Amino acid sequence: MTDADDLAARVREGDLRLYELEEHADADTAAAARRLLLAEETGADLSTVGEYAFDADVAESNVENMIGAAQIPMGVVGPLPVDGSAADGEYQLPLATTEGALIASVNRGVSAIREAGGATVRVLKTEMTRAPVFSVEDVGEASEVATWVREHTDELAEAAEGTTNHGELRDVTPYVVGDNVYLRFGYDTKDAMGMNMATIATEAACELVESETPASLVALSGNLCTDKKPAAVNAIEGRGRTVAADVFLPHELVEETFGTTADAIAEANTRKNLVGSAKAGSLGFNAHAANVVAAAFLATGQDAAQVVEGSNAITTAESREDGLYASVSLASLEVGTVGGGTSLPTQSEALDVLGVGGGGDPAGSNADALAEVIAAAALAGELSLLGALASRHLASAHAELGR
Amino acid sequence: MTDADDLAARVREGDLRLYELEEHADADTAAAARRLLLAEETGADLSTVGEYAFDADVAESNVENMIGAAQIPMGVVGPLPVDGSAADGEYQLPLATTEGALIASVNRGVSAIREAGGATVRVLKTEMTRAPVFSVEDVGEASEVATWVREHTDELAEAAEGTTNHGELRDVTPYVVGDNVYLRFGYDTKDAMGMNMATIATEAACELVESETPASLVALSGNLCTDKKPAAVNAIEGRGRTVAADVFLPHELVEETFGTTADAIAEANTRKNLVGSAKAGSLGFNAHAANVVAAAFLATGQDAAQVVEGSNAITTAESREDGLYASVSLASLEVGTVGGGTSLPTQSEALDVLGVGGGGDPAGSNADALAEVIAAAALAGELSLLGALASRHLASAHAELGR
Amino acid sequence: MTDADDLAARVREGDLRLYELEEHADADTAAAARRLLLAEETGADLSTVGEYAFDADVAESNVENMIGAAQIPMGVVGPLPVDGSAADGEYQLPLATTEGALIASVNRGVSAIREAGGATVRVLKTEMTRAPVFSVEDVGEASEVATWVREHTDELAEAAEGTTNHGELRDVTPYVVGDNVYLRFGYDTKDAMGMNMATIATEAACELVESETPASLVALSGNLCTDKKPAAVNAIEGRGRTVAADVFLPHELVEETFGTTADAIAEANTRKNLVGSAKAGSLGFNAHAANVVAAAFLATGQDAAQVVEGSNAITTAESREDGLYASVSLASLEVGTVGGGTSLPTQSEALDVLGVGGGGDPAGSNADALAEVIAAAALAGELSLLGALASRHLASAHAELGR
Amino acid sequence: MTDADDLAARVREGDLRLYELEEHADADTAAAARRLLLAEETGADLSTVGEYAFDADVAESNVENMIGAAQIPMGVVGPLPVDGSAADGEYQLPLATTEGALIASVNRGVSAIREAGGATVRVLKTEMTRAPVFSVEDVGEASEVATWVREHTDELAEAAEGTTNHGELRDVTPYVVGDNVYLRFGYDTKDAMGMNMATIATEAACELVESETPASLVALSGNLCTDKKPAAVNAIEGRGRTVAADVFLPHELVEETFGTTADAIAEANTRKNLVGSAKAGSLGFNAHAANVVAAAFLATGQDAAQVVEGSNAITTAESREDGLYASVSLASLEVGTVGGGTSLPTQSEALDVLGVGGGGDPAGSNADALAEVIAAAALAGELSLLGALASRHLASAHAELGR
DSSP: OOHHHHHHHHHHTTSSOGGGGGGTSOHHHHHHHHHHHHHHHHOOOOTTTTOOOSOTTGGGGTOSSEEEEEEEEEEEEEEEEEEOSSOEEEEEEEEEOOOTTHHHHHHHHHHHHHHTTOEEEEEEEEEEEEOOEEEOSSHHHHHHHHHHHHHTHHHHHHHHHTTOSSOEEEEEEEEEETTEEEEEEEEEOTTBOOHHHHHHHHHHHHHHHHHHSSOEEEESOOSSSOOSSOBHHHHHHOSEEEEEEEEEEEHHHHHHHHSSOHHHHHHHIIIIIIIIHHHTTBSOBSSSHHHHHHHHHHHHTOOGGGHHHHTOEEEEEEEOSSEEEEEEEEEEEOOOSBSTTTTSHHHHHHHHHHTOOSOOSSTTHHHHHHHHHHHHHHHHHHHHHHHHHHTTOHHHHHHHHOO | OOHHHHHHHHHHTTSSOGGGGGGTSOHHHHHHHHHHHHHHHHOOOOTTTTOOOSOTTGGGGTOSSEEEEEEEEEEEEEEEEEEOSSOEEEEEEEEEOOOTTHHHHHHHHHHHHHHTTOEEEEEEEEEEEEOOEEEOSSHHHHHHHHHHHHHTHHHHHHHHHTTOSSOEEEEEEEEEETTEEEEEEEEEOTTBOOHHHHHHHHHHHHHHHHHHSSOEEEESOOSSSOOSSOBHHHHHHOSEEEEEEEEEEEHHHHHHHHSSOHHHHHHHIIIIIIIIHHHTTBSOBSSSHHHHHHHHHHHHTOOGGGHHHHTOEEEEEEEOSSEEEEEEEEEEEOOOSBSTTTTSHHHHHHHHHHTOOSOOSSTTHHHHHHHHHHHHHHHHHHHHHHHHHHTTOHHHHHHHHOO | OOHHHHHHHHHHTTSSOGGGGGGTSOHHHHHHHHHHHHHHHHOOOOTTTTOOOSOTTGGGGTOSSEEEEEEEEEEEEEEEEEEOSSOEEEEEEEEEOOOTTHHHHHHHHHHHHHHTTOEEEEEEEEEEEEOOEEEOSSHHHHHHHHHHHHHOHHHHHHHHHTTOSSOEEEEEEEEEETTEEEEEEEEEOTTBOOHHHHHHHHHHHHHHHHHHSSOEEEESOOSSSOOSSOBHHHHHHOSEEEEEEEEEEEHHHHHHHHSSOHHHHHHHIIIIIIIIHHHTTBSOBSSSHHHHHHHHHHHHTOOGGGHHHHTOEEEEEEEOSSEEEEEEEEEEEOOOSBSTTTTSHHHHHHHHHHTOOSOOSSTTHHHHHHHHHHHHHHHHHHHHHHHHHHTTOHHHHHHHHOO | OOHHHHHHHHHHTTSSOGGGGGGTSOHHHHHHHHHHHHHHHHOOOOTTTTOOOSOTTGGGGTOSSEEEEEEEEEEEEEEEEEEOSSOEEEEEEEEEOOOTTHHHHHHHHHHHHHHTTOEEEEEEEEEEEEOOEEEOSSHHHHHHHHHHHHHTHHHHHHHHHTTOSSOEEEEEEEEEETTEEEEEEEEEOTTBOOHHHHHHHHHHHHHHHHHHSSOEEEESOOSSSOOSSOBHHHHHHOSEEEEEEEEEEEHHHHHHHHSSOHHHHHHHIIIIIIIIHHHTTBSOBSSSHHHHHHHHHHHHTOOGGGHHHHTOEEEEEEEOSSEEEEEEEEEEEOOOSBSTTTTSHHHHHHHHHHTOOSOOSSTTHHHHHHHHHHHHHHHHHHHHHHHHHHTTOHHHHHHHHOO
16 A cells, blocks of 8 residues: 555545645655545546656645646747847747647747847836735825825835845835725835735835824735736736837848738738727737737746736837838736746746746846747737738638647 | 757758658657757756656647646645536536645635535626627728628628537627727637637638628737737626626634634725725736636646636625625636647546536536636635735735745 | 895795705796805805806706806807718807817818818717616526526516607616626617616616516616716727718828828827827727817717716728828717707707707607717817827917917 | 908808908907808807807907807705815805706715715825827837936926926826837926926927937827826826715714615615626726716816716725715816816806815915815715615606706
């Protein structure tokens, strides 16, 4: 009887609960026991789920009640030349996806960017936010609290930064709605995506607010952050990295690569990405930036739920005398190269392919570079899909390559 | 010299291009060759990426330029009792995530729902959409085209459905902006998420529109679909499955499970999820529904970029005389149990754990059930995070369990 | 002692309350008494407010506690040639405004449209909506109620239409959020703006819903209508009249009239109205459609608060080989030619200038024509402001003509 | 033959154009001539339009092509006790409207507020904005321009403030989208609404930006201002005055005044104003704040098109042990007591009734006070409509008092 059998037996007997197994065995054995029990209960074969290639004990900081791993096919696009503020050179970007045709499509755009000499990319703002909500007596008190906050940002920074080695409080913006005061704290979290750092630092700042003002904390997140929900505040003011990428493609290159014209691509962009999204009441004026964001996030250990904010992107395309100007601006791309899922082995390897694993020098430069490469790849994806739409190839491309 | 070495050498020599390798070797060898080349070029070790547990030849419909797989830790929450329109019984839901504390948190909510006798869940609408954009001469012609479409939905259905064995065209809604006509086609795609089915069917319908009216197709997707962008049209009218879940928790249960009160949870929900999201200009009035959606999507082979639409959720919480009423309504949850990533092995195993793998009987019932279980788990996640916020535990929970 | 003095004295003595004066005197005297009392209390001279030109007794259906009238300067733009579904010919449109330069600016656009042979305009949809909210037990019951509603639209129409001579129920769309069911009733209210008609008809339909289903009415308006709030549901699905106008201006005309080029106008439109509004998280992708809507509403007796919905407009501008194509699409223009303020004398005279006073033949055609003329004027305003911006004249124009 | 007859004859003969009449006669005669011509052309009687009570020559800064005036019935609500940052005491607020029942309804709310001891109100932020859009070469240049702007706010302020006696530049926020740079300039415009002041000052600042950076001005307004369009940027960051009002009503008072309970009002507010607006994709989470804003704007000479931004309001209502807490927060209320329509006679008289006509002491205090009184009245309107809905009186109230 293996240890896993034994553990499973103890659960069956009511002696242990499913989430307690790591207290009685190593993490691999605990996962194996759970697979046994689940297989028994549901009839499912879980053998592939059990074939993970990481150290289950290490993954304990990423998952509970572990049974194994999901495996998402990973491909690569590149070489992608990026002229950025942190990224500089040619990059191979691993993308994990189950959407057939995606990588081929992005790579077609990468090829066009490469032929054009590369994409220009800039991180324009870096700020991870957390916005607790406080209740106050009335709008008079709300006004006083907001004023106090504006006048005590130094003290708030001191309190917040006392909890972190790397994070810096950039600013605090108060918003009042009736007897609610929301304080949007914005941090430079360097190479970390920074959500936890921001949460912990904000909690310390909240204690100061509570001790010095009549405000009472209701929730450490009051949704003005805004984390993992589509929100105009992120699309406008940014969250994580605000990053923009562009490229200019001569007419000949457009026609060779995409089999269509700059005019047709610009028209498709205006009618679809600008006017269509406008009519849809959208916060995303792009073709499929989320596809590239999601695939890059999965490959590199980012938070998959933050694909939501990553989709706040605006794509522009203009037909000029000599060719096509195209850009994509991602307002709220939340990435890190330390923490979260970045130290898991496949994710860490993917970051190494990009050369941005771990903390950067200077601090923050690795996450900046990652953001810039993803933005350039998103631009490639936009170009390629716009090109395909402009030449009516979307459905047939999927029919050939897809599901 | 292995085949992979050989292939790599031919790429180095300029004899082959990276994406052509599958034409000269099996998919495993091609991936190995790419890893060799990438390792050489970037210095990265890609050994874990190479330890995938699926058949690379089969994955060719999911990925191009494959180098291996990303492995995302998978855990499980449950048993989760669901009283749904398709789901009925207790479910174990696999979740793949790298966010420490997430599964433990959701499971706390699951436990509360279980103690309360289960969640009530309903799929309220099923409709995968695709909205091409056409150009016309002027608003006069636009009006005529819109009228023609309204009067010829049967012919459009016939054209669209001729491309698919399962899909049914439910309706077509025309929207006019100047000389743009957007036609939002809505399909019942049964157990498939249905994006490709809808695209191909719509392309056939577009041919009819073009042949019978003066409208000229500009792009098969005009962003009123809206796919992979946050958009009010999805939040209002739905896309994929529109599904709602709720539960009633007696006061004692709230206090035991969450260490707080129904009043405190309802207050946190109002100030954060309703008023806070309102102030943020958000399309998501929830705490972190996207976390559960993302983790369930990764485990079960859904499209990770569609987490964007999955985040269009509204959470309500009301303190009543006897306890807490809570609900979550997901407007646009796009799921399938066939196609896409669902036949990959770890994903397929995860669907088997739920008992919803493959096509359902009746058709569509498996995808309905999957949507309902995810909604119930999202409700669990909302309850747990609201409970944690209400008792100020967010930061400390992360500090203990998290990164 | 005049009657007004006498009335005022009785208020001063506590014998009467300010709102009761019409019970003791004619409406003119009551208003005079209020002016006396207000002047006394505040020191304000109210003589001009008292110089109104309408019958105060008749205005009792428009105002309570009347003290007189606000006078808004009224000018006129035209002749404006409109080729519409209801409007046909040249129109003079009265506009009431206090914004210097507005009428001159709109008239410049009108002149360009006239030179171009007129604007093409179409009412694309007509539907005044009211959306009550009901509470139900849980999402199971919500689903049942939504199904019942979909299956009983005929009975709902019968109930609703029993309260009105003109209104017709076009459709009812159910939306579920947790234990809330919203029913968006859409009516053809013919020549009336129709908000009251829709409210009264919906109240009758609600009684049927309550008697036949377990749903309980919470509020006759549940904000999915949406009345007098900016809302995507109106911008997408329309409310009142959905109307679009366009025109094609040859290059020479653009340059003569606006002193700029089609290219410059198209560029300004893209960067400002499309991309700028996208970045602003806006539901209005136009330059200043609300200015024309507001001025026309004030002149013709519309509801000034519905300028909010009137601003849901998208302006497009495209530079073509031969000139400039421009359009404006107003999603939710809520107008009537009967009811509301339309029978007040200055408003009625303004409608007569347009030739659309009172009920149309066929019913609805007068309100359609009004909507079309306003849309054409909004197009004129867009062209003119875009032209001014493109030639950097905005500030100087205001400096010369404005405040 | 009168002068007007004579002028009209010269127009008929093609000797003069309609907009040139003021060059040949005084403004009254010009308006009379236009009425003659319009009456002749359209058959409309314009006698009431001609009975205006202001000096037509003075109104030339408010209107062109004048034909007379629109008269909107004006009533009054009050006395309304306001405890504000600028407003302090009891106010009578004139409201101009054509919507029957509105004033009576608001006055019911005013009465409740008065019984409760008055509303607490605060102006939380004051900032009129103008956001020009510039084009640049690429995102690299965009980043440089944004950085330059952040580092040269003092010089920008100097340039901007050189054009105005009163305005102060508070801040400039750059936003980048591809090759577009938007600079949102925020001003304290004291007692003026300030749109023109901000435009003129911004034009001067733009000259500096153009001379010192490679950016090229495309349009003085790039829609991130955002003026007269519904936009999240205003709802979040504010425009004009950001002002909040609240009140606490004991249970007995709620029941006496509204015939319903605090619980019922809070429930209606949650289900309608919060959840309903959320589902509608709205930027207005209130019942009908725009009604009060519009009526107050018309009475006091504000810009009617800015009712759009005035509708960005969130209403909260909470049932507490002792009664009902209710608030309304208007994010972007754009008001002035000098300039615009404020010096027209009926408008000026209305401002005198409030005691806030002309420039305040200190500067800005009159406009602050006006904003606070309007906010308090909007609160009254919210309470009254919520009360009516909660007691199902909406339709019947309209049936009795309305159209």
